[in-house]
Amino acid sequence: MITIKNLYKKYDNVTVLNDINIKVFDNEVFGLLGPNGAGKTTLIHILATLIKPTAGTATVNGYDIIKNPSEVRSSIGIVFQAPSSDDMLSGYENLKLHSLLYAVPKELREKRISEVLELVGLTNRKDDQVKKYSGGMRRRLEIARGLLHKPTVIFLDEPTLGLDPSSREVMWKYINRLVKDEKITLILTTHYMEEADFLCDRIGIIDKGMIIALDSPTQLKEGLGGEVIEMELAKKKYVDKENIDRLLKQCNFVRKVDLDTKKGSLLIYVDDASHNLPAILKILNNTNSTEVESVELRSPTLNDVFLKFAQRHITRKQGHDDEDDDNDSEGGFMERYAQYGNK
Amino acid sequence: MMIMILKGGLWKDMLNMETNNKWIELELVKLYAIWLREFKVFLREKSRLIASTFTPLLWLFVIGEGFGATTDLFGTARFAADTNIGYQQFIFPGIICMSVIFTSVFFGSYIIWDRKFDFLKSVMVAPVSRTTIFLGKAFGGMTTSLIQAAILLIVGFVIGIHYTPLSMVFIVIIILLLSFTLTSLGLTLGSHMESLEGFQLIVSFVVFPLFFLSGALFPLDNLPTWLSILTTLDPVTYAVGALREVMLGITGINSFAMNIGVLLLSAVSLGTVGVLSFRRMRAV
Structure with a gap:
């Protein structure tokens, strides 16, 4: 020990x-x-x-x-x-x-x-x-x-x-x-x-x-919550962000929605993704405001965990920095983690 | 003496004889292990062996014959009595010492490489005392120096050096004392250096001065004061003097007892400095 x-x-x-x-x-x-x-x-x-x-x-x-x-x-x-x-x-x-x-x-x-x-x-x-x-x-x-x-x-x-x-x-x-x-x-x-x-x-x-x-x-x-459905949306189509957000969040199995209209990527954190995916696709189809090009289903990786804790750490650190008048710059912090994001 | 060094001041343990004996036995096995590693590496690095044999031979034959042909160092009263001794024979003990200087100091400072390749770290993380590591290395340096010197001693026959069993014993003792001193010096310097760049400094500021100031190439009788002072400070001077006496029967400015005494003193003091440096050395 x-x-x-x-x-x-x-x-x-x-x-x-x-x-x-x-x-x-x-x-x-x-x-x-x-x-x-x-x-x-x-x-x-x-x-x-x-x-x-x-x-x-x-x-x-x-x-x-x-x-x-x-x-x-x-x-x-x-x-x-x-x-x-x-x-x-x-x-x-x-x-x-x-x-x-x-x-x-x-x-x-x-x-x-x-x-x-x-x-x-x-x-x-x-x-x-x-x-x-x-x-x-x-x-x-x-x-x-x-x-x-x-x-x-x-x-x-x-x-x-x-x-x-x-x-x-x-x-x-x-x-x-x-x-x-x-x-x-x-x-x-x-x-x-x-x-x-x-x-x-x-x-x-x-x-x-x-x-x-x-x-x-x-x-x-598990601390991150549920599984992740990652979707790629057709870029040229008009995407009604608010509408999609609202509709998805009505479902009780959806925990978090993360839509990036510029990149056309949609991340949905859900419980029991494999059973609830059809329902989600139906909702998205009904909105008529977007078109799903690809779907990927995955469990959260330690990568996600790392990014989450590192981010929380930054926020906390920055709070400290203000108090302590610490000159140690946090710049470049995310760049250092970029290598994890790419894998 | 040896036990005291090995114990390294752990006096309280000395009260308990049984565990103490066991402890010494184990440390001796570890010392043997470190020595054996050095010896095996030496046998396998043939280029090192060849290179460090070739340079002294070059000096012995080119400088020895070359200067010997034109220089009459022996007009002085001291040498007039024995006309058999030419310049080449005169510098032979010095050339032996040269070989010991090169081999020992380089051997010691090779510890920088051990550190560079992390081998040293793997030894230091083992339950081995720093004193044992130091002595294992020092004995390794003595062994390699003795082997190198032995090759040159054989060459001595060719240039007409006469050995007796007694002189052989003295020769070996002198070589071992000198190589322990200089390996300790090399290990001490190496333990303080982090990079390989320092190696060149050792060559310029340690190896060559030790050789040139030892009187390996000239008699010490009529030197100017500044040079005379520097030769007195060089431990190699006493090894050259002692070897010259046992090999050629030439008594230099110091008596044989004085030469051996100073060599012993240098061995003990540089050995102590080396052990202390090893204890303070950072592992990573």
């Missing part, structure tokens, strides 16, 4: 982590989701005792990260963002080196090494120098190394960064199997929504060093 209490990290005048409080339970997969520079890696480094926090503390497996760093290190495995194996050595030699550094008992060393090699599927390449490995293989070797000493907590910092989609899927499978087979607690950072959605039991959304939302992916998505 990991308990993070009132954790702060400041570099000069920049606050990288701002009052972080998180509890991660045993055998949980916990995701830290946020854009680059949000403080995810710093938090992981602090928990792994590589950096000292400015204030506050945390316990990992019952050991305090400041008072018992050595015990913390023995009980965790960590996979860094960039591969950190020695590429002059073979995969096997890298694992051997770390089994010695982690004081894996002599009689268990070879057994553990072959176990983890098998787990990540590198057994037949174990004697090749790491420089001959592909990016995905290097990542898997790092994971094998992280598991070598049977840690109860594993940190994965951006486990699929820079991997192609198919390697990423393979990696997800490994991670899932790992959690099942090895009974570990997993903390992973990512800026891929679908990754957090697929792997995590709970997600903490982190931005500018603050946790702005924390819940299970399902809860976070």
Whole structure:
């Protein structure tokens, strides 16, 4: 179990982590989701005792990260963002080196090494120098190394960064199997929504060093309310916005209507979309003021969740800014999130 | 001494002998692991081995033969007695030290690469004391320096250097002391540097001055005061002096005991500075 209490990290005048409080339970997969520079890696480094926090503390497996760093290190495995194996050595030699550094008992060393090699599927390449490995293989070797000493907590910092989609899927499978087979607690950072959605039991959304939302992916998505019907309307036709709004909102299953007349896009948040879609189409046809060109039905993604919380965060932040006379400009904030909107 | 360094001031643990012994045993295994990694990488990087053997040979044969043919350094009383020693033989101990300087200082500062490729981070996040990491690296540097020097020592036969079993023992001890000192220096410098750009500074401001000021290429007897002061401050001076005495029987301006004493002192002090630097070094 990991308990993070009132954790702060400041570099000069920049606050990288701002009052972080998180509890991660045993055998949980916990995701830290946020854009680059949000403080995810710093938090992981602090928990792994590589950096000292400015204030506050945390316990990992019952050991305090400041008072018992050595015990913390023995009980965790960590996979860094960039591969950190020695590429002059073979995969096997890298694992051997770390089994010695982690004081894996002599009689268990070879057994553990072959176990983890098998787990990540590198057994037949174990004697090749790491420089001959592909990016995905290097990542898997790092994971094998992280598991070598049977840690109860594993940190994965951006486990699929820079991997192609198919390697990423393979990696997800490994991670899932790992959690099942090895009974570990997993903390992973990512800026891929679908990754957090697929792997995590709970997600903490982190931005500018603050946790702005924390819940299970399902809860976070349900918080948005219902499913989404996305329609494309014929552009040249006259669209009577008020009429459509009024008619749709009369239905009790419609929660929210979002019509952009310029783009000709219509977003309707509804309950039980697949059954209510025909009714909606009928209403739209009857208005005679528009023509539906395409319909898409989807559940809200974490993407939507992210945008919602990020937006709320901006509004709140701006309120603060007025009071504190903080010069930190919020300009470019949405641009930073634009990358999520495009996916 | 060794145990004290390893324990790194955790005095309270020393009261508990049993856990203490176990702890030392585990740290020694970790030290071996770090040393072994350095040794394996050294064996695989053949270009490094070839390059650092070639330069000293170039000096020994081109400068040695070239200057030896025209320079009469040995008109002074000190050398007149033994006419067998030519300039080439005279600089041979200095060339050995040159090889040790290059290998050790570069080896130490290669830690910048370890950091660049995140390997260092993976070692630092393991439950290994910084002192152990330092000593593992230092021993790695000593091993590589000794292998490099051994190749040159064999070349020594060709230019007529005579070895005795006793002189061999001294030669090895001197080389190990010097390489520990200089690897520590390299590791200390490397631990303070963030970027690879600093590497060139080390070459210009550390490696070459250490070599040129050591009296590797000239006797120290009649130097102007400013140069004499600088040679006194260079630890390599004492290694060159000591090697010259055991290889060629030439006593320089310092006695053998003095040379060994200063070398020991430099090894201990630079080793301590290195351990302290490693403890303070930022992991990320």
